[in-house]
Amino acid sequence: MKKNDTEQIRAANRADVINALRVFGPLARVDIGQIIHLSPATITAITADLVNDGIVHEVKGPSPSAGRGRPRVLIDLNSHHASVLGIKLSINELRLMLGDLKGNIVAESVVVLKTQTHDQASLNAMLIEQAQRFMSQHPEHAKRLVSLGIAIQGFVDVHRGDVVWSPALNIKNVNLTEALQQAFGCPVELANDANCIAHAIHKLPNYSRCNNFVVIMIGYGVGGGLVVNGAPYSGHFGAAAEFGHTKYSHEGPQCACGRRGCIEAYVGDYALYRDASAVMDLPATDRRHPSERQMQKLTDMAQDGHAYASGLFNQAGRVLGYGIANILALMSPERVVVTGPGVRAYALMEAGIHEGIDEALVPELVGRSEIHAYPWSEDMTGKGIIALALKHFR
C-alpha cells in the first residue's frame, strides 16, 4: 500500500469496518470505532457510505438495561449484498459452498467423484463444470458473486495458485486458479486446508484480537496455520506452517510425505491406526484412511483403559508436545490452538503434550504460551476458505 494514497487509506478503513461487523456485528457505531481505533467522525462517514452502497443497514439493538430510553441503533452487514463460492477438494470428494457477506455458509453441495485420475486440463475442466452447475442452481447468488476460494490438503503455493502436492491428486505442481478465474471473471484464492482453519479461527470473536498464534490441525494428517502480526502468514513461497512435517526423530516411522519421523507419522490418524493395528485386534481397514468410526472406536478403547491404546495416544501427545516446543522456541506465539477431527482424543493426549513440551523446551520459556484444544464440531475449512475469498469484497 502506498502510504500517501488517501484513497487507499479510506479503502483500508472501510475494509476494517466491514471486518469488525463480520466478526462482532451487529455493532453500535461507537463500538466499531473502539474495535478498530478510528474516530467517531471517520466511522460515521464510512458507515454512511456503506449504507448508501447497500452493504450495511441499521437495526434496533436491545433496550438499555435500565429499561428507560430508546434502544441503541446498531449497524449490521447485509448478508445478501454479495456472495462467494468456496470449494473444498479432498480425496474423491468435492464440496461446494456458497458464502454470504457475513461469511456464513448458506448453501452446500457434496459431489463424489474421482479426483486422482485427472491431468491438469481435465481437473480444471471438472472444477469449472462443477462450479458452474452449482452456481446455476443458485442464480440469485451467481448474480452477486464476488470471488472464489479453493481449499485443498497438501502443499500449496498461495501466491501462484499452485498445488505443489496433494493427497487428493496424482499430479504435482498444478495451477488451480487461472482457469477458474478466466471462467468466472473474478479473483480465485487457493489455500491449504489447515491455513483455512487458522483463518476461520482468527475470525472468531475470542481469537480475532490475538495477533500471533499457531493453529495445529490433527486428523488424517497433521497441518498447521500461522497468524503473524494479525494476518495469516504463508511465507515467501506461500507454503508456510507445514507443522506436520517438522521432525520428531530422524529415524522415526514412515510418513505419508515420503520422509521419516515427521510429527504426522506419529499423530495422524493413519499413523495411530497403523501402530495400533500392529499389536491390537482391530477391524480391517484401508490403513492409509481409517474411518472416523474406526478412529472413534480406538479412542473409546483408550478411554476405557486399554493400556496399549491409551499409551499410544499418550505417546502421540508427547510427540506433538515436542513439535510444539520447537514452534514455541521459534515463534513465541500467544497461543497454540489444537483442532481438527483428531481432537476427539485430546483428553488422552493432553498430559503427553505437556510432558513433551517440558522435556524439550528451554525451562525459561515453558509456561508462557497458552495451549488448548478448539472443539471440532464442524469442519472449519469451509468457513475459512469463504473468509479468505471475502477479502476481495471491498
Next chain:
Amino acid sequence: MKKNDTEQIRAANRADVINALRVFGPLARVDIGQIIHLSPATITAITADLVNDGIVHEVKGPSPSAGRGRPRVLIDLNSHHASVLGIKLSINELRLMLGDLKGNIVAESVVVLKTQTHDQASLNAMLIEQAQRFMSQHPEHAKRLVSLGIAIQGFVDVHRGDVVWSPALNIKNVNLTEALQQAFGCPVELANDANCIAHAIHKLPNYSRCNNFVVIMIGYGVGGGLVVNGAPYSGHFGAAAEFGHTKYSHEGPQCACGRRGCIEAYVGDYALYRDASAVMDLPATDRRHPSERQMQKLTDMAQDGHAYASGLFNQAGRVLGYGIANILALMSPERVVVTGPGVRAYALMEAGIHEGIDEALVPELVGRSEIHAYPWSEDMTGKGIIALALKHFR
C-alpha cells in the same frame, strides 16, 4: 498506527526516506522515490523538511557517464546530526559503541569486568556507571544522544526489556531497560544478539528488500533471527527465533540450556570441542568456552583431512540441515543466512547441511529457499543494536 492520521503517515514516510538513505545513500531524489514507492512531489517535500531540520544535505554525485552535463545532486544523511549508544553485554565483557545517524560505529570501548556476580540493582548501577563514563569521554555525542540499545546473548523479552536468561548473568528475569531509561532520559532497546545480527543484515543493500528470511548465528551457541513481512519478528512474548534450542534428537547430547538434543548441542563451539576432545588429543581448555584459536585449530585439522574432525563438522552440518528443514517447513522463507564465528567451518559443513535438508524436508519443498553463509569479518551485533536504537530517531 491509526490509518486515518495523516500526521503519522507523514512521519512514516519520513522514516522510510531516512532508512533508504541509511541503506543505499547517498541517493538522487528520483531513486529514493523508486525505492520506497513514493511520488516525486512527496519526496521533494520530505527532503526539503529534512534539509531544513539539518538531517540531510545535498552532495554532488559523479558526473554522467557520457561526460557531458552537470553531475546529479544526491541527498546524504548528516552523520553528525544524532548519536546512539550501543552496549553489548557478554560473559565478563562490556562493549560500548557510539553509532552515528548513518548507523556506523564511530567510537568503541571494551571493558573487562565480572558480569556473573551481580544482582539486578548492582547490574543496573554498573551499566549506568559505565555508560555515563563512556559518554563523558564523548561529550559531543552525549549532546545529541537519541537512544540506547543493549544486546545480550540468551533469552530476552524485547517487549518488557527483560533478560529471561543469559549465560552472561547468574540472575534470571532481570529488567535492563528501565533504570538506563531513567538515567539517560531516552528510550532503551533490548535485543538478543542473534536478533541484532538479523537486523544488521536486513540493513545491507543486498538484503534490505528481502522481506522473509531467517538468520542463523553459529558460534559459542546457536541463535536465530527472523525477518517477517519486512520487519524483525520477536513474537508475542518477545523471545522468538530460538533456533538453537529447537531439537535434533530427544535423546541427544546435553545442551547448555539444560535440555538434551538441541541443535546447539551439536553445532555450538562448546559442543564441537567437547565431542572432539572425547576422541582427539586437543589442547586443554575450559571446554565450555573454547577459544577462537582452539576452534580454528580444530577447523584446520578437519580441512587438512583429519577424518574424525572432518566427520564431526559434517555431522554438525547434517544436524544444522535438519533444523533448517524444520524452519523451511514452518516459515517458507526466501533465504536462510548462516553467519557468526562458526562460519569459519561452513565449507566443512555445507554438504552435510544439504544432506540433512534432503533427508528431513518433504521432497516437494526442497530447493526453494536459498541457503548461504554470510562471512563473519566483523561482529555484526554492534551494528544491529545501533540500527535498532536508531529507530527512535525521527
